[in-house]
Amino acid sequence: MKNHSLGSTIKQEDYKWFCPQPFINRVTASNRTVPCCVIKSWDPETDTAEKLREEMRTGDGEMCNRVCGVCVEQEKHPSPSHRQIYTSKWETGNYSEHLPKLEAAIKEPRVLTFEYQAPNNFCNLRCHMCGPGCSSSIAKENKDLGIETNFFKAHGKTLIKSADTENYDELLKGLIELKLTGGETLAISHNYDMMRRAVNLGVSKNIELTITTNATLTPKFDGKDIFDFIPHFKSCEIIVSIEMWGDKNDYIRYPSKWQTIYDNTLKFIQAPRTRVMFASCVSSLNVGYFDEIATGTHNMMRSYPRKFRRFASGSLVLNGESLYEVTAVPPTIREQYLDKYYSNTHPNYVQTFSKLCSYLENMKYSEELMWKMLEDVKKRDKHRGTCLTDVFPEWKPYYGRL
Numbered sequence: 001m002k003n004h005s006l007g008s009t010i011k012q013e014d015y016k017w018f019c020p021q022p023f024i025n026r027v028t029a030s031n032r033t034v035p036c037c038v039i040k041s042w043d044p045e046t047d048t049a050e051k052l053r054e055e056m057r058t059g060d061g062e063m064c065n066r067v068c069g070v071c072v073e074q075e076k077h078p079s080p081s082h083r084q085i086y087t088s089k090w091e092t093g094n095y096s097e098h099l100p101k102l103e104a105a106i107k108e109p110r111v112l113t114f115e116y117q118a119p120n121n122f123c124n125l126r127c128h129m130c131g132p133g134c135s136s137s138i139a140k141e142n143k144d145l146g147i148e149t150n151f152f153k154a155h156g157k158t159l160i161k162s163a164d165t166e167n168y169d170e171l172l173k174g175l176i177e178l179k180l181t182g183g184e185t186l187a188i189s190h191n192y193d194m195m196r197r198a199v200n201l202g203v204s205k206n207i208e209l210t211i212t213t214n215a216t217l218t219p220k221f222d223g224k225d226i227f228d229f230i231p232h233f234k235s236c237e238i239i240v241s242i243e244m245w246g247d248k249n250d251y252i253r254y255p256s257k258w259q260t261i262y263d264n265t266l267k268f269i270q271a272p273r274t275r276v277m278f279a280s281c282v283s284s285l286n287v288g289y290f291d292e293i294a295t296g297t298h299n300m301m302r303s304y305p306r307k308f309r310r311f312a313s314g315s316l317v318l319n320g321e322s323l324y325e326v327t328a329v330p331p332t333i334r335e336q337y338l339d340k341y342y343s344n345t346h347p348n349y350v351q352t353f354s355k356l357c358s359y360l361e362n363m364k365y366s367e368e369l370m371w372k373m374l375e376d377v378k379k380r381d382k383h384r385g386t387c388l389t390d391v392f393p394e395w396k397p398y399y400g401r402l
């Protein structure tokens with residue numbers, strides 16, 4: 001495994017696999033805590049953050065290869081992994097002024113960045129690659145379609161919403177970044193409670209606020225919406241989740257409307273000290289369409305200088321319950337996508353496209369997964385009144401055989 005160095009303070013040769021996240025980050029998701037949102041295959045019975053840290057310190061064990069599998073896979077391809085991106089934030093990015101805190105945390109872990117996933121899975125969308133734990137709407141659709149999942153067996157209902165009784169005051173006082181996610185982040189009251197708590201403690205001015213949102217709504221809770229809270233924080237980054245550029249996005253992120261997302265995005269950039277970044281998963285459905293996202297983002301960056309960051313093609317759909325992995329894309333479709341990328345690579349995103357081409361060239365095809373995925377697509381299409389091949393005609397030879 002290749003490591004990434006952090007200046008002269010944390011030497012890469014000291015570690016077989018080092019990542020800052022388990023030492024300084026906490027993800028609280030539905031009353032369970034893990035060190036990083038990218039982690040997969042986490043066994044709550046046996047896996048602990050301390051065990052992961054110890055393995056990183058000593059290099060002994062099997063946990064990194066397993067729970068950090070997404071980063072392990074990403075590092076087989078060009079373009080940085082999540083681990084490398086987090087590391088570079090400390091090296092040269094917006095965390096670099098706090099590097100001594102990370103060094104101290106390697107010896108004695110403390111939470112400097114906190115990702116809060118409230119005990120509430122409400123989401124108004126049903127994105128194909130998402131699951132019921134993150135979206136009550138997907139859970140409801142699965143129930144309507146008779147799709148059995150562990151989630152429904154465990155909870156017996158589709159909307160999970162409970163009170164959060166933990167007192168986060170001490171944690172908030174030490175934070176350099178607070179990340180709010182969902183469900184749909186802006187539609188969950190717990191997230192406003194967390195921001196209000198930081199404001200009332202007088203610590204929000206020290207904290208960078210990061211919000212991941214589908215940008216389809218900006219509701220008020222207790223009379224206040226997100227625009228009332230942002231000015232109290234040191235800075236704000238809004239990560240607008242999209243899967244495609246333009247109306248095609250509405251198919252995967254059903255039933256969103258692109259114009260609403262676009263209009264809300266323009267409202268976000270008016271907020272003080274706020275920048276917006278578009279971010280997409282890489283899934284079987286959108287892996288061939290990042291050229292359109294690159295062009296769309298590039299145009300926004302030109303129209304609104306210093307308001308947008310370059311888009312991120314961050315999360316590779318992999319190793320979860322999702323059927324929408326790149327491995328489900330058959331060779332004939334991969335060839336079409338590769339031809340497009342090789343003949344029209346956006347100059348600002350050469351590394352991103354090298355990574356996507358590498359996924360398409362090297363990730364092993366699973367025909368079994370493809371048919372399972374297409375069956376899932378067809379069921380949802382029938383239920384929603386949509387049709388995959390209206391948006392992705394390249395799937396006709398396969399979809400037509402179901």
Ligand code: SF4
Nearest residue numbers: 019036038068071083
């Ligand atoms: S999954 Fe990646 S980002 Fe998360 S702790 Fe592991 S190496 Fe770090």
Ligand code: SF4
Nearest residue numbers: 123125127130135214
């Ligand atoms: S908007 Fe986010 S939480 Fe909602 S369905 Fe889509 S991916 Fe899942």
